[in-house]
Amino acid sequence: xxxSSNVAVARMVLKKYKDFPVHFLNxxxxxxxxQKSDVDLNYEPNPYISxxxxxxxxxxxxxxxxxxxxxxxxxxxxxxxxxxxxxxGIRISPILVTHYIDEGDTIPLNRKFINKQxxxxxxxxxxxxxxxxxxxxxxxxxxxNDLSTNVSxxxxxxxxxxxxxNVFNKMYQSSFVGFFPSEKPKYSCIVxxxxxxxxxxxxxxxxxxxxxxxxxxxLTFNDTIYVNALAVSDSISIxxxxxxxxxx
Numbered sequence: 001x002x003x004s005s006n007v008a009v010a011r012m013v014l015k016k017y018k019d020f021p022v023h024f025l026n027x028x029x030x031x032x033x034x035q036k037s038d039v040d041l042n043y044e045p046n047p048y049i050s051x052x053x054x055x056x057x058x059x060x061x062x063x064x065x066x067x068x069x070x071x072x073x074x075x076x077x078x079x080x081x082x083x084x085x086x087x088x089g090i091r092i093s094p095i096l097v098t099h100y101i102d103e104g105d106t107i108p109l110n111r112k113f114i115n116k117q118x119x120x121x122x123x124x125x126x127x128x129x130x131x132x133x134x135x136x137x138x139x140x141x142x143x144x145n146d147l148s149t150n151v152s153x154x155x156x157x158x159x160x161x162x163x164x165x166n167v168f169n170k171m172y173q174s175s176f177v178g179f180f181p182s183e184k185p186k187y188s189c190i191v192x193x194x195x196x197x198x199x200x201x202x203x204x205x206x207x208x209x210x211x212x213x214x215x216x217x218x219l220t221f222n223d224t225i226y227v228n229a230l231a232v233s234d235s236i237s238i239x240x241x242x243x244x245x246x247x248x
Contacts, residue, residue, distance in 0.1 A: 001131045001154075002134040002135045002140070004135075004139065004155060011063075013065075014062060014066075021062050024065070025051065030120065031119045032080070032081065032084065032091050032119055033071070033073065036077065037074070037079075037080040037093060038093040039076055039096065040095055040096055040109070044074070047071070047072060047074075048071065049065075049071055068158065075175070075190050079094070079188060079189070079190040080092075080093075081119075082154075082177050082190070083188040085125065085128050086179035086188050087185070088118070088125065089118030089119050089125050095109065129182070132153055135152070135153060136150070136152065136153070139155075140155045140203075140204070141205060143205065144212070144213055147213070147217070147220070149181045150183060151178055151180040151181075151182060152178050152180065152182040153177055153179065153212075154176070155176050155203070155204035155208070156173075156175040156204045156208075157172060157174055157202065157203045157204045158172060158173045158175075159171070160195075170198065171195050172195065172198065173192060173193065173194055173195070174192070174202055174203060174204045175190065175191060175192040175193070175204050177190040178212070180220075189215055189216075191211045191212045192208065193211070
């Protein structure tokens with residue numbers, strides 16, 4: 001997983017689910033990957049998950065699904081899944097709006113839990129956190145290993161025009177999705193670069209990773225300023241209290 005080996009993942013999934021692909025699909029459904037994110041926007045598309053009942057299903061469908069093909073999700077739907085892993089297994093709808101105003105009245109919008117049940121067991125969550133961290137410490141996202149905060153996540157590289165007759169004109173999507181700090185997640189984020197220039201790079205580790213790095217650096221830098229500002233504010237309050245006490 002850390003080195004993004006499609007062959008290893010496909011072999012493992014075939015070994016476990018070749019004769020029972022429905023069991024594999026049940027796991028996907030339990031993860032909530034067949035559901036919309038329920039973001040507060042209209043016209044969010046439904047995820048597409050291949051099924052043995054589809055006319056297009058074949059012997060290569062299951063191994064392809066094991067590393068992402070035969071599944072269509074929006075970036076936000078993918079992020080909602082990773083956010084659930086960061087959020088101790090609980091899926092939460094992403095929100096853009098905190099309240100609305102109706103005839104002068106401010107009406108808050110409450111955050112909606114998509115599923116109050118965990119997407120998997122606590123044991124599986126621990127393993128997921130471990131392998132997502134290994135992607136950074138040992139795998140395809142080593143470029144994030146020197147950040148001031150620990151990151152967990154996964155690189156992704158997808159060919160979007162496999163059916164093209166021109167094999168020399170492949171088009172890609174490059175991505176990185178993850179969360180940080182790894183030990184106590186505060187942020188989750190996905191970066192997806194559509195149709196990068198192959199001559200300059202197209203792997204998620206080369207194209208999407210630098211963008212994710214800038215985001216982490218910006219957020220952690222601002223957090224540090226905010227924490228330092230609070231510390232200064234607290235010290236000023238303490239000094240004022242001392243002054244007031246001395247005056248008394």
